[in-house]
Amino acid sequence: MSGCCARDPDAMLALLRAECSARGDVWVFGYASLIWRPEFDAAEHRPALVRGWHRALRMRSQINRGTPQQPGLVFALMPGGACRGFVYRMRPEAADAELERLWGREMVGGGIYDPRFLPCATPQGTVPALTFTLSRRSEHYTGRLPDEQVLAILRHARGRYGSTLEYLAATACALRERGVHDREIERLMRLAARAGLVDRAVDQPPATRRCGKRSESRSASVSTSTSTPASSTGTPTAG
Known part of the structure; x- marks a missing residue:
């Protein structure tokens, strides 16, 4: 559904709702802040692997993590490679309202992301999940800096929503706590530590000593499963 409806956010959301209705269960793939600040209560979550896409801190942010005068950076899912993250199944009774709220967060003003359904490999099988990706043709793609x-x-x-540094540190900590090792994120955290931007002992900015501190109350509501025993995971509770 990427690139459809001339980036009209209402038309894109209507198309998404129709597609979700046809699919039944609504899954969302989280690879950065959706892990530690999902903004919706999930009925179930699983660790997941997406092939053909990778996580990269290469999307310019002029609102959430920066300003037009001092743009920040946020993660995007880019073509190539593979990405480990988590998939979240929305509660059927709340999916429509939760989709609208998620859309408002990720696709404000028509959005920068290209939303699409990607196959996500999980321990219980592959599920198609809504994923927010970025094209290298986007004016908000920075390339390697x-x-x-x-x-x-x-x-x-x-x-x-805070600084780019806090966003990077929260993502690094959330992934590490859940057993996901991202070499580029860890490299960036070492870079920040050598520059004195984070506490070397805990890899956090001085004002943010706990991983996901500002989002714990929302994250804690996500359960591993409320449907079948087979859907629970062996990893720490995802955010």
């Missing part, structure tokens, strides 16, 4: 430029962004960029 020099480390010096990334550090400048980590030092200064802050938006309505």
Whole structure:
């Protein structure tokens, strides 16, 4: 459904709802902040692997984690490679309202992401999940930035949801706690630590000592399963 409806957010949401209705269960793939700040109560979650896409801190953010004057960075799912994250199944009775809320968060003003359903491999089988991806043709795609430029962004960029540094650190911590190792994220955290931007002992900005601290109350409501015993995971509770 990416690129449809001339990026009219209402038309895109209507199309998404129709597709979700036809599919039955609504799954969402989380690869960054949707892990530690999902914004909806999931009936079930599972660790998942998406092939053909990878997580990259290469999307410009001028609202959430930066400003037009000092843009920040957020993660996007980019073509190529593979990505480990988590899939969340929305509660059927609340899926329509939760989709609208999720859409408002991820696709404000028509959005930058290209939403699409991707096959996500889980221990219980493959499920198609709604995923927010980014095209390299997007004007918000930064490409690979020099480390010096990334550090400048980590030092200064802050938006309505906080800083790029806090966002990176929360994602790194959430993945690490759940047994997901992302070499590029860990490299960026070491880069930030060497620059004195994070506490070397806990890899957190000085003002954010606990992983996902500001989102724990919402994250804690996600259960491993409310349907079948086979759907529970062996990993720590996902956010």
